[in-house]
Amino acid sequence: MIETPYLLFLGDAPDQLAAKVAQGIKDWRPDNAVGQFRMDGCKADVGLKDMTLAEAKEAGAKTLVIGVANRGGVISAAWKEVLVEALNMGFDLASGLHNLLSKEKVLVAAAEQNGRALHDVRVPNVEYPIANGKKRTGKRVLAVGTDCSVGKMYTALALDAAMKKRGMKSSFRATGQTGILITGEGVPLDAVIADFMAGSIEYLTPDNDPDHWDIIEGQGSLFHVSYSGVTLALIHGGQPDALILCHEPTRPHMRGLPDYTPPTLEAVRDLSLTMARVANPDCKVVGISVNTQHLSEQEAKDYLAKVEAEMGLPAVDPFRHGADRLAEALEAI
Amino acid sequence: MIETPYLLFLGDAPDQLAAKVAQGIKDWRPDNAVGQFRMDGCKADVGLKDMTLAEAKEAGAKTLVIGVANRGGVISAAWKEVLVEALNMGFDLASGLHNLLSKEKVLVAAAEQNGRALHDVRVPNVEYPIANGKKRTGKRVLAVGTDCSVGKMYTALALDAAMKKRGMKSSFRATGQTGILITGEGVPLDAVIADFMAGSIEYLTPDNDPDHWDIIEGQGSLFHVSYSGVTLALIHGGQPDALILCHEPTRPHMRGLPDYTPPTLEAVRDLSLTMARVANPDCKVVGISVNTQHLSEQEAKDYLAKVEAEMGLPAVDPFRHGADRLAEALEAI
Numbered sequence: 001m002i003e004t005p006y007l008l009f010l011g012d013a014p015d016q017l018a019a020k021v022a023q024g025i026k027d028w029r030p031d032n033a034v035g036q037f038r039m040d041g042c043k044a045d046v047g048l049k050d051m052t053l054a055e056a057k058e059a060g061a062k063t064l065v066i067g068v069a070n071r072g073g074v075i076s077a078a079w080k081e082v083l084v085e086a087l088n089m090g091f092d093l094a095s096g097l098h099n100l101l102s103k104e105k106v107l108v109a110a111a112e113q114n115g116r117a118l119h120d121v122r123v124p125n126v127e128y129p130i131a132n133g134k135k136r137t138g139k140r141v142l143a144v145g146t147d148c149s150v151g152k153m154y155t156a157l158a159l160d161a162a163m164k165k166r167g168m169k170s171s172f173r174a175t176g177q178t179g180i181l182i183t184g185e186g187v188p189l190d191a192v193i194a195d196f197m198a199g200s201i202e203y204l205t206p207d208n209d210p211d212h213w214d215i216i217e218g219q220g221s222l223f224h225v226s227y228s229g230v231t232l233a234l235i236h237g238g239q240p241d242a243l244i245l246c247h248e249p250t251r252p253h254m255r256g257l258p259d260y261t262p263p264t265l266e267a268v269r270d271l272s273l274t275m276a277r278v279a280n281p282d283c284k285v286v287g288i289s290v291n292t293q294h295l296s297e298q299e300a301k302d303y304l305a306k307v308e309a310e311m312g313l314p315a316v317d318p319f320r321h322g323a324d325r326l327a328e329a330l331e332a333i
Numbered sequence: 334m335i336e337t338p339y340l341l342f343l344g345d346a347p348d349q350l351a352a353k354v355a356q357g358i359k360d361w362r363p364d365n366a367v368g369q370f371r372m373d374g375c376k377a378d379v380g381l382k383d384m385t386l387a388e389a390k391e392a393g394a395k396t397l398v399i400g401v402a403n404r405g406g407v408i409s410a411a412w413k414e415v416l417v418e419a420l421n422m423g424f425d426l427a428s429g430l431h432n433l434l435s436k437e438k439v440l441v442a443a444a445e446q447n448g449r450a451l452h453d454v455r456v457p458n459v460e461y462p463i464a465n466g467k468k469r470t471g472k473r474v475l476a477v478g479t480d481c482s483v484g485k486m487y488t489a490l491a492l493d494a495a496m497k498k499r500g501m502k503s504s505f506r507a508t509g510q511t512g513i514l515i516t517g518e519g520v521p522l523d524a525v526i527a528d529f530m531a532g533s534i535e536y537l538t539p540d541n542d543p544d545h546w547d548i549i550e551g552q553g554s555l556f557h558v559s560y561s562g563v564t565l566a567l568i569h570g571g572q573p574d575a576l577i578l579c580h581e582p583t584r585p586h587m588r589g590l591p592d593y594t595p596p597t598l599e600a601v602r603d604l605s606l607t608m609a610r611v612a613n614p615d616c617k618v619v620g621i622s623v624n625t626q627h628l629s630e631q632e633a634k635d636y637l638a639k640v641e642a643e644m645g646l647p648a649v650d651p652f653r654h655g656a657d658r659l660a661e662a663l664e665a666i
Contacts, residue, residue: 131559133590194530194563195523225569225612226464230527232555233562257466260611274604278593279558 002094002119002184007056007086008036008067010044011079019044021096022067024182028157032184034059036067039078044068053082053089063119065181066095075099084110094119096177121180124192124200131198131237133279138208141330142240143218143289144272146262148227148255150248151291151319152218153179155326158318159244160215162327169212173204175234179217189219189230197230201237213330214238218246222271223263224254232275239279242330243272245313248291249303265311286329288315335427335452335517340389340419341369341400343377344412352377354429355400357515361490365517367392369400372411377401386415386422396452398514399428408432417443427452429510454513457525457533464531464570466612471541474663475573476551476622477605479595481560481588483581484624484652485551486512488659491651492577493548495660502545506537508567512550522552522563530563534570546663547571551579555604556596557587565608572612575663576605578646581624582636598644619662621648 008022016023025033026046035051038044046067051059064086070079075097083093083101087110095101101118102108111118141159143152156172157179163170172179174186187200205214216238220227245268254260263271269285276283288307292300300317308315314325341355349356358366359379368384371377379400384392397419403412408430416426416434420443428434434451435441444451474492476485489505490512496503505512507519520533538547549571553560578601587593596604602618609616621640625633633650641648647658 133558133587133593135592190526190528192527193523194525194527194566195560197527197562198559222565222608223611225466225572226531227528228569228608228611229530229562229564229566231562232565233527236558236561239558254466259468260466263611271607275555275561278556278561278596 002181003062003092004032004184005061006033006063006065007051007053007061007091008033008046008048009064009082010036010038010042010046011068012039012041013044013068014071016044019046019068021178021181022046024178025065025067028161028182034061037064037082039082053086053091057089057091061091063092063094066093066097070097070099073099075104080104080106083107087111087114087116090114090116092117092119094121094181096121096181098122121177122188122191124188126203128192128196128200128203130195131202136202136205136207136239137210138212138214139242139333140205140214140216140238140240141242141244141286142216142234142238143244143246144231144235144268145218145221145246146223146265146268147221147248147251148224150246151289152246155244155246155289155318155323156215156217157182158323159326162323163213163330166327166331168327168331169209171212171214173214173216175201175204175217175219189234197233198237201234205238216240222275223268224257225260226256235272235275236279240276240283241280242284242286242333243276244326245269245272245285245288246291247288250294265307269311284333285313286333287313287326289326290315290317292317292320335514336395336425337365337517338394339366339396339398340384340386340394340424341366341379341381342397342415343369343371343375343379344401345372345374346377346401347404349377352379352401354511354514355379357511358398358400361494361515367394370397370415372415386419386424390422390424394424396425396427399426399430403430403432406432408437413437413439416440420444420447420449423447423449425450425452427454427514429454429514431455454510455521455524457521459536461525461529461533461536463528464535469535469538469540469572470543471545471547472575472666473538473547473549473571473573474575474577474619475549475567475571476577476579477564477568477601478551478554478579479556479598479601480554480581480584481557483579484622485579488577488579488622488651488656489548489550490515491656492659495656496546496663499660499664501660501664502542504545504547506547506549508534508537508550508552522567530566531570534567538571549573555608556601558590558593568605568608569612573609573616574613575617575619575666576609577659578602578605578618578621579624580621583627598640602644617666618646619666620646620659622659623648623650625650625653
């Protein structure tokens, strides 16, 4: 568990997109961040107050979070200078970079000297159990996609916000780097060892109140041959009561797989349900989340209406129209 | 790749079952082993010539293979004495134990001193790629099961033997510890990191002659919630042309999961085919392998005849009746 609140490190981000982790934290857990730290030449701004390390410390920040992608696969000398200073001032560090903080000798030494933690959220720090398949109390909803990167995390976070607004009990359960940094905890599923994947999701979504919903961040797709095993471990470890289908309707082929055509929503519905019912015979598909970013407002409206009619399920773009109707569908269960 | 031939270390095995890795090597790759090494009190015997380390060395043995399970989760002092002596005499060591050879300082030191290798086949020693899903040349058959431990490895090895006997080109592709020790190479799939599972199977079964068959050792089951993700990675990474369904008909529940009923063969056929056809639209189920060890000879015969009639596919117990009819079914493709 990463200590909050954070100071968000934007470094020397070349553009706004490079700071998408920081933007995610700002958008979804604004209370988790007291401000942003930008170096000379930084071209990103997530709209938080610019702070020095000292100002952030004064404001109560506990952890400096790397909210930006690095360049060229290295942690630069300029970054390290700031990171060491932060450790010396009593900050923990947290990062989802491929380059691990814990592989940088100068950071390890400074962390030890100051008794601070280095959180590399890309690497599991728990020995997860093998899944036992036992029925757990509480309810769970999982986002499953026609493809990778269609908006499953966004859907889950929007749903969590909509459910909380309605007074429902819910927890967003992160399974990827960005989600873990946003909430401060979770399972980096893509880095878990094969035998423990499903068990890590059982661990992430334990017994809870009967009216509590875990909203499990989805990964990959049953139809994406590179990552389908990860998706199935989420379905069987999460034993969801409800599924939300996530889709991006303009893909010419599966992400990274030029020879693979994306499946239909019907195919994803049927296969996901067959799989989910192995672990939970009562599982239902309750709604559809469509990422319409490449459609005009009118095209999006038409497409959603068509999908809703064909599938007989609420279909929304949570970015454009919010996730209220999905929350409503879950409330009805 | 582990150097052959082996000397099989049976240690102080408390019974025959403890030496099942050694037995597997003796049964399936007898040419890979020059003899067996037994300590005082050893109660196992795989039927090879008893040899001292010196005799085995003289006979050309390159690697001492731990062919026995250890007790109490430790590598005993008595074992270590033999293992160090073997390293000093120029043997490599190979093991599939949970306790890694490479964590034993005395073995690491002796291996370094003598320039020998310690093969812990439970741990991947390759950085596998992420699967790219590209169609590969050559043919592949995968064993998929109704449950774990129903005889998938045995079926694959028996099929390999039957195909070779018919003059077909085939390679058994190991995905578990025992299989890797039997053949000297493979992928320890249960220990591979989630994102690289399917890629490791692509790596294991590369382009080959058009008439060559990779016989891929199956793992887990799509219906076993603890390991289903591993199974799906095998299906999508292996992109099989043919599937063989493996079944053990007397299980009251899924292995280790008291609340889960084993699926029907029809359910495994349908779900496995749906999954396999994502990667290879031409995939077919060609036969059924039933582990009838808990049935009498007559019961087994009746059961196989019933399955064969119901499923319209050859159904055999390769242990009792050989795998010829499965090889024949593959030859017909």
